[in-house]
Amino acid sequence: MKKITIFFFLIGISVYAQKPQKITISGKIIEASSNQPLEYATLILTSLKTKKVTGGVTDINGKFSIDVPKGPYNMKVEFIGFKTKQLPQKTLSENTNLGTIALKEDTETLDEVEIIAEKSTVEIRLDKKIYNVGKDMTIKGGNASDVLDNVPSVNVDAEGAVSLRGNENVRILIDGKPSALVGLNGTDALRNLPADAIEKVEVITSPSARYDAEGTAGILNIILRKGKVTGFNGSLNLSAGNPDLFQLSGNLNYRTKKFNIFTNLGYSFRNGPGNSFSDFTNLENGIITDFRTEDRTFQRKNNNYNGSLGLEYYLNDNSSITGTFFYRDNNGDDTATNITNFLDANRISLNEITRIENESEDGVNKQFSLNYANNLDDDGQKLTIDFQISDNNENEFSDITDNNTLSELNSQFTKSTNTLFQVDYVLPIGEKHQLELGHKSEFQDLNSDFRVRDANGNPLTPDPSNNIDFKQNIYAHYAQFGSKYDKFSYLLGLRVETTEIDLLLINTGEESDKNFTQVFPTVNLGYELNDTDNITLGYSRRLRRPRFWFLNPFETRSSATAVFKGNPDLTPTFTNSYDLGYITRLGKLTLNSSVYYQRSTDLIRPVSIIEERIVNGQPTNVFVRQPLNLNSEDRYGFELTTNYNPLKWMRLSTTFNYFKFMTDEFSFTSTATDGTEITTLLPEVNNDSWFVRFNSRITLPAKIQWQTRVRYRGPQENAQGKRDGIFVTNLAFSKDLFKEKATLVLNVNDLFNGRIRRSQTFNPSQENPSTIADQEFQWRERQITLSFTYRFNQKKKRERPQREYDGGEAF
Template structure:
């Protein structure tokens, strides 16, 4: 039997037929047994056992095996044909079985099906999509362009997801995305700071869930939706794992390991990575001014970002009983980074060069992050009745010393300014949640609660260099403390059911109470003096509370076994994070600063999503149209501060504000096409339009923009079994209230060869082949215009080696099979 037919049967049995057995009270019998691999003797998890009634009185019945290959299936009395199936294995059939009493089929041994073996291996390497009522699941296959790369590199290849040149993550062109790790907020996501994804290895990911229409089970945070990154937690018997190493130009040296030890009572897993990377970048700014001492200033910046450190994620799952387990995990990250930038400025007056300066900034970052978590799960039965409880604590400490020197090189050489900054950020996060799932017949009820508290403390001291006395002294007006707490208390309930054979629904309601509390204070100024020094009016000691209901509706209509239509609605919230709130200016430039806005309020959105999925033998088509209306949406604007530098240059401030509304409408289309075992194609395109309406300080910042985002991937097997893969993307022109950005195209290229069969693989990678991943924009304000270009990371070449041990071909196939199906029991899917 082909792999496709077996997969279709498995899905039908899991989602529809096993539930139908619970709806009737007719007399039944139990059929038990164990399914194992004939050659290796190991149990086969998720093997399908199907009972076909010879009289046609009953619909097909059945179930799947558990982790130990055991099954216990209740069926109506009668005469049946019994099929036992597993992907890539031969089917075993029992004809004319009279089931009037309980029956034990004993141990059932299945042998490999050589005719389908190659097809299975090819498919397991392909990123595939699965559709649930509230999400799309992308199981990460052997994506060559991410070998030796980071989580950021892997996310760039997920449909609907885009990553900008600074590592910022967007969903369908909207950057208000909530990032979860294994279904929970996590220090591994950097407390919503996505820069950590540029250090974590890509091969630690098992799958990515794109949740554009989240159910009530999830946080209401993130108006664009949720990205849930599921990390690997291997469950293959014995000791197994892999070691990978990477060398790159510019410097990109990493070593990472994945280890797993599985016995009958426990499973120990670990992912550890050591990295040493240098990411050079550059930027160019050309500003024209209508007022001030200079009519034009150009700036060329060169960046060197050195990243070095180690991160590890280790855990153990202990099986209390056959149905319950407790898992403890620890995540640690220790980093020592250095960011050096050199800014070359030319200042013009009446078209002639007036002066040239050089600004050197060396910023360090010593960081330590710890997170401990405990998870308890109790599966009361095989039908999905379960309880999960999670407890998590995370701590992050960052020291950021910053040394700034600015000198003049024309018309004379002299020291203009010198500053030192000492900044410390500490973050504590606590999470406690419980989720309960109760299936009943074809329906399913869920309920749960979550408590999530986060405390942030920032200490900032600025020292100015006294040119006359040749020493440093504290700048009392620019040294401060800022504390910011975010506490969220939530409870939810949702109910799902299947009406007939084709229609399913999931209705939910989530209640969230949010407290946003902040205090800005100084050791040298009182709060009134501090507000005046900052330069705009705000409440330095605020305590805001919001209570809201967040309904969700998700519908799915199954046109056929491989075709469905989905419709979703949800209400979401976007809470301002710490860097949006902190009112104290950044020091990256004396003339261009960024400040947070403590008066920011959360934004709320209502979103509708209509999707269509169709699968053929070699082609999968996935499409959707969506509409979103957001109130009090965030917008970053630039404005004059009415302050100047000692040379008379106007200081420009970037600040985030609440606009009145933003409306977004779009459509996306994705296709996966595998015409042969040698060629695999994947493409997606997202077209969207948004309109914003609102004003700030009497200035209208309303705008409208239309853009497009497209992605294409192709993988082909060359002679000598060398795989070649290209990934390209295009982000079309777009604009906001003040800035127009040009389109951007980038492409990656990779070659891979299995050096030692089933053991050692080598991959050569070129990221950003044409060195074109640059953001180009043009900004217009009342008193200035700015033409800019920014490149976060220049073109990079890497060579990676991956060595696997104690993973036979069958083990790796089974491992990938488990990874592909793990989404069905991770969170009580309906």
């Protein structure tokens, strides 16, 4: 190990010795009218000797620090929507601070500013990667799930579950905080958030201490659009598609020197068909005894209204206060038809049952947030205070008929109140150091009342109804210190979180309390080998707290032979994550790679057991799926992302991710509804999987943009089954109209209608009788969408040409 370290050290010295001596140029860029710092403003330096263009971008505090060779330079500052500022020609011979540079808005080119940009580059930070949604045509008319599914490292499966590098335990934030936009059911809520409301997504695989410790895979932070241009501007989007889809959304913004008003409004209607098929094979002593098939079709109608209104008021040149109110009303009417066929060993039908579940769901989400930000001085000292309260209500009603006879009347009433308070303080120390301190408190108070009644309104025997009270309080404190020495940057942090969980099963009076305090260290290191090569190393300790739907022990009712129920005895999963990244730029080709490793204990995984129950008077093997804490898991993988722009009219990108996971052998005993104890042994798992994504954007004649996105997720196995690979292709064509004030997009999602999850589930060591289940599931079928977007006082901005930047990356 020592020899390897010396080897890399000597390489670094050799590379450095071959380069001319460099000096550091620093300063700050602000907006002239408000004195607010401008993040991502660009300082461009052109060498008068070599004609080479170098430069860098500002950080969140408007600061830049760039290393350049000594010599004479032309210098200018650029920012979209602002007048370019030419600085005096200067010969740089020593470290130089250019001071504070103020940019004025360019009112003559205001209509050439676009909130929806054509950005295709990735912003790399020590603790995250930022992917700009930009002009991604394949998500037009889509939703947040579609956006996430197009982000490198992220996958969204057929049921809408989001995974990061193959791990589904990912924390999803909106504008850096938990949000009512995610709601009680995160999967459904993401499907109701329009893609046009999203500006960028931060992928945080090695979170620093400023972020929540929740999410063993990492964090996905969705940044919503907000207007930044003085005056009144906005855009409207109209989308229609097949299967039935209609969506109308708009974002409006009015900004003056003293305040900024912004709003996002939207309405969507979807009528989405889906289907699934299950084939159960029952065996005894290895011999097939009978079969059972379940053929399901889903018809989901959904009306969704959402709107947000925000006001940012500038108290003075350095501080502002922002209030935002969000409201969503979601109404769904779903029909699930399940035809169950019982067959003998020769596949001759013995009995057929048609089970129809009609469900109506009404959900209202409200959230109010208040933010205070104060730039205490010009050096980057900053204080922010956030307060947020949200109220989520969901009411569900369903009736179930078996062979045209009403058998059940079900209802569920869920109410959750969430409160957040957060304080963050940033203190720069000198030119290269920064200290951050913060506190965060989160409080959740939830009640879920699930009632099952027969056709006459009477409880069943036994009664599967369930009513729970769930309370979770989290108190967090963090400190982190970052610095930069020449080419080396580091960010070290420590976060302490205290968790209090109280679960009360009102029907039985059972109560479960879990209180614990844990320490979560974080380390993020970065080193610039040269102008085009960078290395990063990250470590973080994370956890996964069981959500209330994993703790609630009630059973689902849409199928009598395949049910899911929660487990109130679940404990958190803890994970240690390591990430080594390398990025290089070779002309028009950018390569971003990383190797990662995760060690998890008390792993939470859904596990299937088989119980023999009486269904319609007949003994039947029933799959019961329940989350359990397994022993541990080791997971490691490799990820490579490439961006290649060989021609002005062609852009290509690819993401490849390979991961391997190993879990220990695990044995558990469960009690069936009739009191029988069932012992199941899960064997050791040593398996792998992979996924790849390819994207191309080509400019055709008549300035028609053609985008193709292809992705494949490889097969995967675990202790109780296996899953086939999934291949999906999306196509989109775009044409600008009315002097680029409008855009028309035709988008085909899942061109070959292949987004189907095919899996096999079995119980390898459970006592006979045994059952093998072959299943197919398709959440939604191929979607064709036509979208029209019109912008007023906005136009598509031209993409800034890429340059070789000598440094300029902030920690």
